[in-house]
Amino acid sequence: MNLSEVRRAVRSGEWTRPTAGLAPGYLQANLVILPKRMAYDFLLFCVRNPKPCPLLEVTDPGCPVPKKTAPGADLRLDLPRYRVYRNGEWVEEVTDIEAYWREDAVSFLLGCSFTFESLLIEGGIPVRHIEENKNVPMYRTHLPCKPAGMFAGPLVVSMRPLKSKDLIRAVEITSRHPRVHGAPVQVGDPEAIGITDLDRPDYGDAVTVHPGEIPAFWACGVTPQAVAVASRPEWMITHSPGHMFITERRR
Amino acid sequence: MNLSEVRRAVRSGEWTRPTAGLAPGYLQANLVILPKRMAYDFLLFCVRNPKPCPLLEVTDPGCPVPKKTAPGADLRLDLPRYRVYRNGEWVEEVTDIEAYWREDAVSFLLGCSFTFESLLIEGGIPVRHIEENKNVPMYRTHLPCKPAGMFAGPLVVSMRPLKSKDLIRAVEITSRHPRVHGAPVQVGDPEAIGITDLDRPDYGDAVTVHPGEIPAFWACGVTPQAVAVASRPEWMITHSPGHMFITERRR
Secondary structure, three states: OOHHHHHHHHHOOOOOOOOOOOOOOEEEEEEEEEEHHHHHHHHHHHHHOOOOOOEEEEOOOOOOOOOOOOOOOOOOOOOOOEEEEEOOEEEEEEOOOHHHOOOOEEEEEEEOHHHHHHHHHHOOOOOHHHHOOOOOOEEEEEEEOOOEOOEOOEEEEEEEEEOHHHHHHHHHHHHOOHHHOOOOOEEOOHHHHOOOOOOOOOEOOOOOOOOOOEEEEEEOOHHHHHHHHHOOOOEEEEEOOOOOEEEEEEO | OOHHHHHHHHHOOOOOOOOOOOOOOEEEEEEEEEEHHHHHHHHHHHHHOOOOOOEEEEOOOOOOOOOOOOOOOOOOOOOOOEEEEEOOEEEEEEOOOHHHOOOOEEEEEEEOHHHHHHHHHHOOOOOHHHHOOOOOOEEEEEEEOOOEOOEOOEEEEEEEEEOHHHHHHHHHHHHOOHHHOOOOOEEOOHHHHOOOOOOOOOEOOOOOOOOOOEEEEEEOOHHHHHHHHHOOOOEEEEEOOOOOEEEEEEO
């Protein structure tokens, strides 16, 4: 489906599944919606932690239109699934959020690893969890994010095992794209960042690591959501994992 | 002078002059201090306008130490001169701001063109206003910045006339350094951005443009200060022009 077909299918409620592979070439984004009262601390957290939290856009309070990255879209309608949180607890999953919208809602759009993985594949580097038809394995590290006001927590990373020959190329490719997490934060030594068992990820699925492969760890877009939930905001809405917002921007 | 000599000389009040050329190799920064109440809008303005407002650091409210870029420094003492504003009017110039400090003071450090000009000179590109021992010419354009809350206004640019052969190289060099304004925003057509007379800059001094030279315009760090003043904050402190904060970061 191209972008306008995706918009129509999502907005009509016809498409409620993940967005991987939809509207090829367009940047996809993580969504975090918070009350204005918490927006300064969250914005500063993103500015201080650009690798896990690459800011694509921040909307004006109450405005559901992402004027910079998708002026024709409505963030209340144009994601296939949303999660609604109360006091840090996930209470509902819905396909539109018109009924939940507030005048003090500030929406944060953050870069997403779907873009990043398509760059690797186009660069000739196979991505294991896609080969194995699984979710990417993600781990809480013991690397602290830079705190900002009410927001603090550890960096979450995603892992992709790579052949030695692909590793340098993967660093080259991803380092050119800081809006989608940039270069890896660590390679080859999971224990150095507090990961003791690659087979037991904190989020997502374990994947096969073949002998001689080097695990490479990238800052992960789960970080800001995990940090936001941990601060128990009275009200928060996010996309459902994998059900991203598709911008009108080419990657 | 090296960095620790500069710190000592500035803190003791011995050095109250501009910082150009001091502590070579260290990033220098613009300083804007605002009350916490206005910090969200200003932070968002910077995020939305990264070319004129490259954020190096934002301090916690009331904390005078820039923990990220200069953990050994104190922003109340370590700039040679400050300007104090009340309701958007410049009321005083002082050499330290201990007596003016507030518990809700949030300090913004923004990239500065001193760094940028030394990169051009090291790249073999002469910088006219330095050759002529003048201040750089700066112009208000008719390009609007992206507004954020209470902050809105036009982009201010600085101009450096370049020989055609130096122009491509200057774009190459500066585009690698987004933290100090990055690539030019326009070259060769001042009227296209609302500048009608190069000999009458809005800030700084006019410089000679030789026949055949191309004027190149870069986003300028005066933009955020001009925008902040225009919003008439009840209280604001900035560095005095040219009297920058020197970080502990290498460029």
